[in-house]
Structures are given as structure tokens and as C-alpha cells.
Amino acid sequence: MTDTNAGGLDTVLKQLGPFGRYNVINYMLFLYPCFLAGMYGSVYVFEASDINYRCEIKECETSNNSVWIEFGIPQDKGSLSKCERYSFKNSTLNNGTCTQDMFDNHLREKCDTYVYSDEDSAVKDFNLGCENWKRTLIGTIHNSGLFVSLPLTGIMSDRFGRKKALAVASLMNCIFGVMRSFSVNYLMMVACEFCEAAFGAGAYSTAFVLAMELVGPKGRVFGNTLINVFYVCGLMTLAGLSWALQDWRTLLRVIYSPACLVFSYIWILNESIRWLLSKGKHEKAVEILRKAAKMNKVELSEQDLTPIYELDKVKATKDKDYLVVSAEGPSIFQQVIRSSIIIKRLLTCSYLWITCTFVYYGLSINSVSLAGNKYVNFMLVAFVEIPANFACLAVLDRFGRKRVLITMYILSAILCIGLAFIPKDKAWWSLIVYLSGKFSITIAYSSVYIYVSEVFPTNVRQSLLAVCSSTGRIGSTLAPLTPLLALYYEKLPVIFFGTLAVLAGMLVFTLPETINVRLPDTIEEAERLSNRKNEENLS
Known part of the structure; x- marks a missing residue:
């Protein structure tokens, strides 16, 4: 239109x-x-x-007590291993009871079958x-x-x-x-x-x-x-x-x-x-x-x-x-390809979008692993987005796009990485810092939507915005896999989130400010946004 x-x-x-x-x-x-x-x-x-689930130890499941579980299943990080068991010696039950000497606690083996808790999940089904x-x-x-x-x-x-x-x-x-x-x-x-x-x-x-x-x-x-x-x-x-x-x-x-x-x-x-x-x-x-x-x-x-x-x-x-x-002239697509400024801007904005979706969805998904009730934690992590959206409206026109994005990315990075240094017995502090990290990345995510639409020219704005948005889906696609990182180190997901956010914050420095600037209608006008930034730096 x-x-x-x-x-x-x-x-x-x-x-x-x-x-x-x-x-x-x-x-x-x-x-x-x-x-x-x-x-x-x-x-x-x-x-x-x-x-929760554990190995099914068929030799002892019919035992008349469950004391054997601590002898038959090794401990991992203070709890029973989910995936390994001790090897069972060729022994017979004594009065229907499994005893410690029936297991070889020097030899571990992978589980074949499992006993699941009463919790509901497709994992069990x-x-x-x-x-x-x-x-x-x-x-x-x-x-x-x-x-x-x-x-x-x-x-x-x-x-x-x-x-x-x-x-x-x-x-x-x-x-x-x-x-x-x-x-x-x-x-x-x-x-x-x-x-x-x-x-x-x-x-x-x-x-x-x-x-x-x-x-x-x-x-x-x-x-x-x-x-x-x-x-x-x-x-x-x-x-x-x-x-x-x-x-x-x-x-x-x-x-x-x-x-x-x-x-x-x-x-x-x-x-x-x-x-x-x-x-x-x-x-x-x-x-x-x-x-x-x-x-x-x-x-x-x-x-x-x-x-x-x-x-x-x-x-x-x-x-x-x-x-x-x-x-009479080259197509819009050809003009975009020939403009190194627009191409660099497109790559940078795509990375900003990937970081937002990756950290945003990653924090939501991993919230159910926090200490406490997983349903309450998920609701709190979701609820914090409401004040974050209103805060975004309040700060963007007052402090400018670049300053808000840089601040929110870096703040989110600090909060995410900081989670790795909070002791386990400080559950409330962990939750507060976690919610603050989600608050920060939500503001950054909302700001990116507006900012990306302002740095590209009118004649290709919708197309380039679609490229950034589609590329950004890489982050939301990979985010569900981040709980796997916690299997190696419990705090690894949040450290990963923080590292990506730091890089995103640094990249924002390479982009022009767009507050109170008329939307560019052509490739040349969009390129001049960067020239305007350079002129301001020289002055």
C-alpha cells in the first residue's frame, strides 16, 4: 500500500x-x-x-524392602543416578532380601529399563x-x-x-x-x-x-x-x-x-x-x-x-x-547487496535478534529447573514481562534506542553470569536475579522490534525485517536444547546466555542512533544514518 x-x-x-x-x-x-x-x-x-526416575533393577524389585536401592544405585551430585546402576553379582536373595554384598560397587553399567515416579510427562509415557x-x-x-x-x-x-x-x-x-x-x-x-x-x-x-x-x-x-x-x-x-x-x-x-x-x-x-x-x-x-x-x-x-x-x-x-x-536503475535487491553498510547492519541486527530469542526463551524454559515450585517459577518469569513492556515504552523515547539496548544486553549478561556464583542455599536470591535477567532481556527484545524497523529504508524495510525475524528463530529453535548443558554443569546455560548477551551489547555500538530521526526512505538515506553518527563523533 x-x-x-x-x-x-x-x-x-x-x-x-x-x-x-x-x-x-x-x-x-x-x-x-x-x-x-x-x-x-x-x-x-x-x-x-x-x-524423577531410576534404573529398574529386576533382580531386586520383588524384594520385601527397599534398603537395597542405596547399595544398587550410585550417587551422582548428591542424589541417586538416573542412568547407571552397580553390577549385580550372581547371587540369590537371602530370605527375599537384596543385600549390599550382592552388588559390585566398583563396576557401573548403563540402565536398560527404568522405574518412573508418579509425575506426569511424555517422558514416562x-x-x-x-x-x-x-x-x-x-x-x-x-x-x-x-x-x-x-x-x-x-x-x-x-x-x-x-x-x-x-x-x-x-x-x-x-x-x-x-x-x-x-x-x-x-x-x-x-x-x-x-x-x-x-x-x-x-x-x-x-x-x-x-x-x-x-x-x-x-x-x-x-x-x-x-x-x-x-x-x-x-x-x-x-x-x-x-x-x-x-x-x-x-x-x-x-x-x-x-x-x-x-x-x-x-x-x-x-x-x-x-x-x-x-x-x-x-x-x-x-x-x-x-x-x-x-x-x-x-x-x-x-x-x-x-x-x-x-x-x-x-x-x-x-x-x-x-x-x-x-x-532505469538497479533493482532494490541489487542496491542492498552493493551497500556494505546495509549488509553489515543486516548481519548485526540478525545476531541481536538471535540473542534475544535465545536468551528470552532459554530463561523461560530453564525456569522450571529453579529451586521451588516449577509452576510458580514459570508464572513469575512470565509475569515479569508485563512491567518490562511498559518500562520499554517509558525509556525508549527518553534515553534513545542504542543506550537502552546496550544497557539491557549488558545488564542481562551480568545477571545471567551472576547466577553461577549464587550459592544453592540462596534460592530466593537466585529467583530475584533470574527474574531481573528476564526483565532485562524482555526490554531488549521489545526494543529490537522497534529499532530494526528504523535502521532500514522504506523500500526494503519489510523484507529486511522479515530476514532478521526469520534468522532470529534460530535462537528460539536452539533454546529448548539448553537444558542439556546443565547435565555437564548446572550453571552452564545461564553462563552461555550471558556470553551471547555481552557480544550483542558490544555490537550495538556499531549501529547508529535513531531516536527523533526521520525514517529513511531510500538506501542512501539509511546509509547516511551511519555517516551522521561518524560526524557527531568527530564533532
Whole structure:
């Protein structure tokens, strides 16, 4: 859509007001799938959570007491080993009892079978004892589906409309989510995990776009914050339901079944006015605007709507001019490739995005390993995102993008690495520092979204933003594997998070400041942002 299109529509939206009845009702409909997405994005943390288990020592399981366990299973880090046992000598039970001299405590061997605790998890259902890579791979498989869902849903949304893309994606969430609850083996579970994310995860991004296209410029900041709050509420609800149900199959059925309700949006939701205009469906767009005006009790005259009718002519003229310019000079893609400044900026911003997703999701996933109640810990780590989002709004326009990003990355690094030096008996201090680290990286994550959109030119902003966002999914895909690092050293995950965050903070120094700077429209204007930085340094 051209700037003229946007300007004409934004003028009408301004007259309708940001908080009219039409806006509020439709916005609440968009918030519902955002709330569900908060649960769907992290449900693997609880459906395949690590639980207690030990080797099954068949020779002694029928013994009339359990004293033999401490003789038959070695100690690792102060607790019974999960994966090893002492070798059993060729002896017979004495009065049905296993004794210490029946085991060779100098010879260890790997377990073949396991005895699981009463805790609920797919680990128990699919016998994943001592196969932690399979357990953590579930989350990685889920997040790898995002590489499919983002472009697929984007294509559907642009071609067939926002509400159809949202409805279909939500239906896929329901189908594959509920189907996953009936998994009979591990392969079926991970296959459904991937398909649910690949075909359904785009529901959140589509709902986000619909929400942003509904309101005028002044309502977008508040609207974005509201979406983030509902997403966090979804995370907290997930932990609460997991705690209450204690059954991962029931949990999946409870949280995924409501997604089918979103399919009804095909009939009850109005299409995005901006999308209709971009497709030349001006009559339908005006019809929806009149309906919105009636619900908001606002009068729209024919003079107000005239620019909307004439957008088709304006768009045709703009497209014609663009084709002439494109024919005379190099394509936008060629200009990007030739610009070393833009390429370096793209690589740096991609790394910033990877770090944010890796640390953000890594801290959420590893929170269930903290001392104390894992459900409460997860809820607290999620809840801290709400004040972090409001803090982001307060500091970005006051202190500038670069200063905020550098401070938050370095602070997050210090807090994460600092966790490695807190004694185990200081559980409350560990939790406070952990929450502070999540608070810092959440601000950095929110800031990156805004900052990356400001350092690239208008004619390639959406494309380069998509590159950074897609590359950033590498971080969220690898994050579920970080609990494996704790098997070697308990504090290794947070040290790894801190190291990546330090490097990200240092790289921000190479980028220009964009506060109070007009958005660049061309490659040349974007390059001058760096020249402006150099000139300021010289002066």
C-alpha cells in the first residue's frame, strides 16, 4: 500500500477514534488468539517435562524392602543416578532380601529399563528415560515449525485475506494440538508438534497484523502493549492449568479445543480495511468504514470517504512511476547487496535478534529447573514481562534506542553470569536475579522490534525485517536444547546466555542512533544514518 493510501485511511481512522465500540469489540476478538498463542508457544515445557526416575533393577524389585536401592544405585551430585546402576553379582536373595554384598560397587553399567515416579510427562509415557536429547528435541521441533508458518501464513494472508488466514491457522492449531494428545508413540508426538507449529503458529502474527491495521498511528503503541500483556496471560494460564490438571494429554485437549472457535471469525469478523484497499476492493472497505462509524456514533461525510474511492487511481500512478524508475536503475535487491553498510547492519541486527530469542526463551524454559515450585517459577518469569513492556515504552523515547539496548544486553549478561556464583542455599536470591535477567532481556527484545524497523529504508524495510525475524528463530529453535548443558554443569546455560548477551551489547555500538530521526526512505538515506553518527563523533 502506498503512503497516500495509508494517509487517506489514517485520516478516516483518526475521525473514528481509537477506542470506539467497533474498535474495542474487534480488538478483543484479536486478543483471544494472542492469548491462546501464549499457551501454545511454550506448552512443550510441561508436556515433556523432566521427572524423577531410576534404573529398574529386576533382580531386586520383588524384594520385601527397599534398603537395597542405596547399595544398587550410585550417587551422582548428591542424589541417586538416573542412568547407571552397580553390577549385580550372581547371587540369590537371602530370605527375599537384596543385600549390599550382592552388588559390585566398583563396576557401573548403563540402565536398560527404568522405574518412573508418579509425575506426569511424555517422558514416562514414551519411556524416554536418560534420553534427554529426545525430550528437549520436542521443543526444538516445535519452534522449527515457525520457519514454515511465518512465510506460509504471510502468503495466505496477503493473497486470501487476513481473517481467512487467521481462521485456517487456528483450525490447524486445534486439529494437530488435539491429535497430539492422542499420540501413541514418540514419532507421532513430534510429527504433530511440528505440524501444529508449521500450519498454526501464524495465527498470532496474523492477529497482530489485524490489530495493528485496525487502529490509527496513535493507538498502535498501546495496542501492541495490550497484545503482549495478553500473550503473557496465556503463558501464566498455561502454568496454572498444568499445575491443576497434572496430565499432559488432558492439558493439550483443554487448551487446543478453544482454538476451533476462532474458525468462526470467517463469518463474524470484518476483513482488514487496509488489505481490502491494497486489493482494490474500495467499495467493501467503505462499507466497513460506514459500519464502524455507526457503531462508534461518528458521522462520516462523502467528502471524508472520497479519498478512499480515489486510492485506486493514485495507486496506479504510483506503480507506473515506480516501474519507470526501476527500469532505469538497479533493482532494490541489487542496491542492498552493493551497500556494505546495509549488509553489515543486516548481519548485526540478525545476531541481536538471535540473542534475544535465545536468551528470552532459554530463561523461560530453564525456569522450571529453579529451586521451588516449577509452576510458580514459570508464572513469575512470565509475569515479569508485563512491567518490562511498559518500562520499554517509558525509556525508549527518553534515553534513545542504542543506550537502552546496550544497557539491557549488558545488564542481562551480568545477571545471567551472576547466577553461577549464587550459592544453592540462596534460592530466593537466585529467583530475584533470574527474574531481573528476564526483565532485562524482555526490554531488549521489545526494543529490537522497534529499532530494526528504523535502521532500514522504506523500500526494503519489510523484507529486511522479515530476514532478521526469520534468522532470529534460530535462537528460539536452539533454546529448548539448553537444558542439556546443565547435565555437564548446572550453571552452564545461564553462563552461555550471558556470553551471547555481552557480544550483542558490544555490537550495538556499531549501529547508529535513531531516536527523533526521520525514517529513511531510500538506501542512501539509511546509509547516511551511519555517516551522521561518524560526524557527531568527530564533532
